[in-house]
Amino acid sequence: MTDAYVALEGERVVSARARAPGRTRGELVFTTAYTGYEESLTDPSYEEQVLTFSYPLIGNYGVRSERFESDRVHPRAVVARELTDDVASWLTEEDIPAVDHLDTRELVIGIREEGAMQCGVVAGDDVTPDDALEELAQCEAMSDHTDIGAQVSVDSPVTYNRDGEGPSVALIDCGAKDSIVTSLIDRDATVHVLPYDTTEATIEELSPDLLFVSNGPGDPKNFDAAGDLVETYAGEIPLAGICLGQQVIADTLGGDTEKMTFGHRGVNQPVRDLQTGQVVMTTQNHGYTVSDPGELDVTQINVNDDTPEGLDSDDLDIKTRQYHPEANPGPHDTLDFFDDVLGMVDSKPTVSAD
Numbered sequence: 435m436t437d438a439y440v441a442l443e444g445e446r447v448v449s450a451r452a453r454a455p456g457r458t459r460g461e462l463v464f465t466t467a468y469t470g471y472e473e474s475l476t477d478p479s480y481e482e483q484v485l486t487f488s489y490p491l492i493g494n495y496g497v498r499s500e501r502f503e504s505d506r507v508h509p510r511a512v513v514a515r516e517l518t519d520d521v522a523s524w525l526t527e528e529d530i531p532a533v534d535h536l537d538t539r540e541l542v543i544g545i546r547e548e549g550a551m552q553c554g555v556v557a558g559d560d561v562t563p564d565d566a567l568e569e570l571a572q573c574e575a576m577s578d579h580t581d582i583g584a585q586v587s588v589d590s591p592v593t594y595n596r597d598g599e600g601p602s603v604a605l606i607d608c609g610a611k612d613s614i615v616t617s618l619i620d621r622d623a624t625v626h627v628l629p630y631d632t633t634e635a636t637i638e639e640l641s642p643d644l645l646f647v648s649n650g651p652g653d654p655k656n657f658d659a660a661g662d663l664v665e666t667y668a669g670e671i672p673l674a675g676i677c678l679g680q681q682v683i684a685d686t687l688g689g690d691t692e693k694m695t696f697g698h699r700g701v702n703q704p705v706r707d708l709q710t711g712q713v714v715m716t717t718q719n720h721g722y723t724v725s726d727p728g729e730l731d732v733t734q735i736n737v738n739d740d741t742p743e744g745l746d747s748d749d750l751d752i753k754t755r756q757y758h759p760e761a762n763p764g765p766h767d768t769l770d771f772f773d774d775v776l777g778m779v780d781s782k783p784t785v786s787a788d
């Protein structure tokens with residue numbers, strides 16, 4: 435058995451068992467999701483973070499690539515009470531350090547009380563507590579990853595379902611999960627997945643029916659190019675956003691965002707629709723929240739802490755969600771969001787060709 439150490443802010447070091455070797459650092463966060471570890475670990479929103487699972491056993495139904503949400507693992511390291519051999523081998527192949535056999539209850543309570551924090555993780559034959567502290571010393575604050583979009587976005591445009599009968603969607607890829615693309619294709623939309631720093635020239639050329647800002651990692655204030663598109667096209671083209679997308683749209687249209695203490699990460703976050711009173715269970719993964727909705731109306735809130743979960747503007751044709759309506763992992767209660775956003779296009783009067 436090889437050694438592992440996790441160094442936390444305040445120079446505290448916790449010992450663990452190495453399950454995949456390496457040395458790294460990142461923002462320590464936790465998810466309460468008890469299933470869907472393949473989807474979570476391949477969600478680009480976790481870039482530059484170290485993901486702790488509060489559920490004690492991770493990997494009990496194997497690892498299958500058809501459940502992946504992107505082509506690689508995004509957290510910089512993985513922490514759990516017990517990781518199966520399947521997950522440990524996968525993370526070893528992916529070069530992602532992983533550790534287990536530590537008290538994840540204590541770790542999670544610490545994050546809840548003190549907030550998401552910087553950490554260093556080392557795992558392998560010859561690592562020491564000092565190595566973990568050295569990694570911690572080099573850890574940057576999340577907001578200092580100013581070009582994090584470049585790490586997760588496509589390099590050039592990719593079009594799916596070009597001959598689709600449905601609306602054409604320009605999806606600004608700030609680190610989009612594959613299920614967002616699939617949910618749109620399933621509704622026969624043509625989806626143009628565009629780099630996070632796409633400019634107006636590309637949008638003019640494509641002339642899409644809907645502009646959609648995806649989920650993504652880090653601080654929404656570091657996604658200026660997406661904000662510029664929102665500013666230009668709000669009121670001109672219907673707009674949709676998921677998670678980071680909601681944050682960028684609110685930030686741009688007179689609102690603001692702020693960092694939460696430990697965020698929402700899990701698959702049973704209750705959300706209430708303010709008009710119908712209905713509560714749905716949602717999948718979430720975010721550390722920032724909209725603190726001021728600006729020109730948008732708050733239409734849904736989190737039942738646990740009242741933070742905005744849905745923002746809409748009927749005048750500007752905008753619908754955004756802080757949670758992940760595409761699920762994967764998690765409940766399918768909110769898939770109708772995709773019908774609703776494509777419906778914003780259908781409700782527009784169409785100009786007849788003859």
Ligand SMILES: NC(=O)CC[C@H](N)C(=O)O
Pocket residue numbers: 479648649650651652653654676677678679719720721722723
């Ligand atoms: N899933 C996401 O899009 C996350 C958005 C943002 N990075 C946050 O942590 O709040």
